[in-house]
Amino acid sequence: MRAFLICTLIVFGLVGCSPSDKMQTNSNTDSVDLILTNGEVYTFSWSEPNGNGEPSDQAPFNNSRWVPDATTIVIDKGKIIAVGDDAIRSEYESSAKKVIDLKGNIVLPGLIDSHVHIAELGEVLSRANLIGVKTHQEAVERVMNYAKENNIKEGEWIVGQGWDEGAWADNYPTRSILDKAFPHNPVVLKSLHGFAVWANSKALVAANISASTQSPVGGFIVQGENGLPSGILLNRATTLMMDAIPPASDQVFEQWVLAGLNRMANDGYVAIHQAGADSRHINAFESLHRQNKLPIKVYAMISARDSELVEEWISRGPYIDPDGWFDVRSVKAYYDGALGSRGARLLDDYADQPGHKGVSGNQYGYNQVLVKRLMAKGFQVGIHAIGDAGNRETLDFFAEYFAKNPEAKSNRHRIEHAQILHPDDLPRLAELDIIASMEPAHAVEDKKWAETRLGPVRIAGAYAWRDLRRVNTKLILNSDLPGSDHSFFYGLHSAVTRKDKQMDPEDGWYPEQRLTAEETIFGFTRWPAFASFRENSMGQIKVGYAADLTVMNIDPLNMSSQQPSRLLNGKIMMTLVNGSVVNN
Numbered sequence: 412m413r414a415f416l417i418c419t420l421i422v423f424g425l426v427g428c429s430p431s432d433k434m435q436t437n438s439n440t441d442s443v444d445l446i447l448t449n450g451e452v453y454t455f456s457w458s459e460p461n462g463n464g465e466p467s468d469q470a471p472f473n474n475s476r477w478v479p480d481a482t483t484i485v486i487d488k489g490k491i492i493a494v495g496d497d498a499i500r501s502e503y504e505s506s507a508k509k510v511i512d513l514k515g516n517i518v519l520p521g522l523i524d525s526h527v528h529i530a531e532l533g534e535v536l537s538r539a540n541l542i543g544v545k546t547h548q549e550a551v552e553r554v555m556n557y558a559k560e561n562n563i564k565e566g567e568w569i570v571g572q573g574w575d576e577g578a579w580a581d582n583y584p585t586r587s588i589l590d591k592a593f594p595h596n597p598v599v600l601k602s603l604h605g606f607a608v609w610a611n612s613k614a615l616v617a618a619n620i621s622a623s624t625q626s627p628v629g630g631f632i633v634q635g636e637n638g639l640p641s642g643i644l645l646n647r648a649t650t651l652m653m654d655a656i657p658p659a660s661d662q663v664f665e666q667w668v669l670a671g672l673n674r675m676a677n678d679g680y681v682a683i684h685q686a687g688a689d690s691r692h693i694n695a696f697e698s699l700h701r702q703n704k705l706p707i708k709v710y711a712m713i714s715a716r717d718s719e720l721v722e723e724w725i726s727r728g729p730y731i732d733p734d735g736w737f738d739v740r741s742v743k744a745y746y747d748g749a750l751g752s753r754g755a756r757l758l759d760d761y762a763d764q765p766g767h768k769g770v771s772g773n774q775y776g777y778n779q780v781l782v783k784r785l786m787a788k789g790f791q792v793g794i795h796a797i798g799d800a801g802n803r804e805t806l807d808f809f810a811e812y813f814a815k816n817p818e819a820k821s822n823r824h825r826i827e828h829a830q831i832l833h834p835d836d837l838p839r840l841a842e843l844d845i846i847a848s849m850e851p852a853h854a855v856e857d858k859k860w861a862e863t864r865l866g867p868v869r870i871a872g873a874y875a876w877r878d879l880r881r882v883n884t885k886l887i888l889n890s891d892l893p894g895s896d897h898s899f900f901y902g903l904h905s906a907v908t909r910k911d912k913q914m915d916p917e918d919g920w921y922p923e924q925r926l927t928a929e930e931t932i933f934g935f936t937r938w939p940a941f942a943s944f945r946e947n948s949m950g951q952i953k954v955g956y957a958a959d960l961t962v963m964n965i966d967p968l969n970m971s972s973q974q975p976s977r978l979l980n981g982k983i984m985m986t987l988v989n990g991s992v993v994n995n
């Protein structure tokens with residue numbers, strides 16, 4: 412720790428530095444764009460922790476306490492040009508165009524969410540929000556305000572979301588109250604969990620739902636007077652309505668993407684990995700990039716399901732943005748389904764459905780030939796695999812390809828989720844240089860039913876972060892938003908406690924798989940920077956690196972061991988991308 416500080420000071424030209432060290436910082440006669448002062452900065456420029464989660468000797472960790480390793484960051488032209496203590500501040504202050512006093516807040520390298528669905532987040536944010544409404548009338552009022560604020564014109568569809576189908580199950584609203592408020596617009600209001608839809612007459616007509624429409628299998632069209640649809644559709648019947656909503660125009664889609672990115676900027680993220688970018692995503696990212704409107708950096712993983720787009724990129728090859736704002740050098744493919752809906756492919760039958768093992772591979776639309784062609788073109792591949800068979804077959808696929816094409820191994824391929832692994836397969840990820848891309852929140856959200864699906868033995872290999880780290884697997888952490896809350900504090904809390912937001916279970920769910928706070932922060936900063944081939948410019952607070960920084964009001968390293976339940980109260984104070992403040 413002590414040796415580290417001295418070394419830092421030398422590098423930053425404060426004490427006894429040689430002329431070549433001095434070259435790394437600006438001369439104090441030049442002006443610099445920005446100085447951040449009075450921060451409690453954790454640079455994360457030390458060696459990573461070992462597989463048991465023990466910090467390296469270089470880490471600023473002493474007597475079980477973390478100590479911030481800098482207070483001041485000097486930024487010019489989007490890059491960090493000096494990091495150190497108050498002496499640096501004195502050196503640069505007179506020449507700074509701007510000084511921001513961080514007032515003792517904590518600074519981390521900018522957070523990266525390495526698996527998101529950004530347009531869906533923006534779509535949710537752009538819809539009328541009905542979360543928390545108590546009465547039918549209150550819901551209608553909220554939608555009216557939404558329509559007014561968004562200047563919705565006659566005839567335009569109005570879509571909302573968030574009323575609680577559980578709370579209203581004995582007292583569903585009807586179309587008539589919506590018809591009164593919206594005689595000229597189709598209105599569709601999805602419930603909180605998506606199992607019910609409340610629509611007005613205009614929307615029902617547009618969807619061709621009438622008294623004579625049969626309820627589909629697994630669904631129900633609730634009928635009112637004279638057998639006419641009441642306006643409520645349940646379970647599978649919701650798709651009759653949802654499919655009738657016209658797809659967003661390109662312009663609206665781009666607004667969703669931007670709304671999602673802005674929200675991430677506000678929530679402390681400096682970059683996302685879009686896990687499955689179809690052509691609409693790529694067009695929106697390209698357009699926003701062209702207009703200099705991207706608030707944070709985007710690493711796009713092309714959706715292997717968009718075959719036209721894939722063909723286009725196979726002929727173009729990977730795109731690495733010279734400015735680092737928008738890279739297209741990865742592909743997202745899907746190998747099996749999800750555990751909750753019993754689509755994940757298991758080696759043995761589901762514990763709660765004998766005779767059923769889930770689906771995978773060709774059956775699930777996995778196109779091996781296409782993925783191989785992409786790998787041959789130098790793309791990174793991130794394959795969605797959940798079940799133990801899904802993961803094994805995916806590892807077999809990589810192993811077989813690398814045996815014939817050894818050069819492809821270095822392209823930092825990923826398994827998205829890597830959720831359930833057979834013990835025999837655990838060491839194979841590291842052997843094959845495969846990155847495990849995992850969601851801390853999934854463990855605490857799935858715990859209610861995951862063991863029912865898997866039984867007591869297989870559950871030990873599920874969400875097995877510690878086991879994977881012990882065998883040297885490269886791990887990256889993410890939210891898979893909008894399915895899970897993308898708050899960094901929630902991800903961190905899930906990772907270090909294995910408890911949900913209600914602090915359940917008391918001792919954590921399979922707590923032996925917990926990560927440390929240090930590992931978790933690596934998993935949201937340096938390790939995803941590596942996974943996107945940007946480890947030389949992102950993920951650390953270091954001279955020469957992009958000034959991508961996240962400022963927060965809690966010390967996540969010390970709080971995780973001392974008062975982990977308080978992590979959920981953490982707040983993002985500021986997000987900087989290339990030295991510009993991007994939150995508002």
Ligand SMILES: [Zn+2]
Binds near residue numbers: 526527528686891
């Ligand atoms: Zn996903």
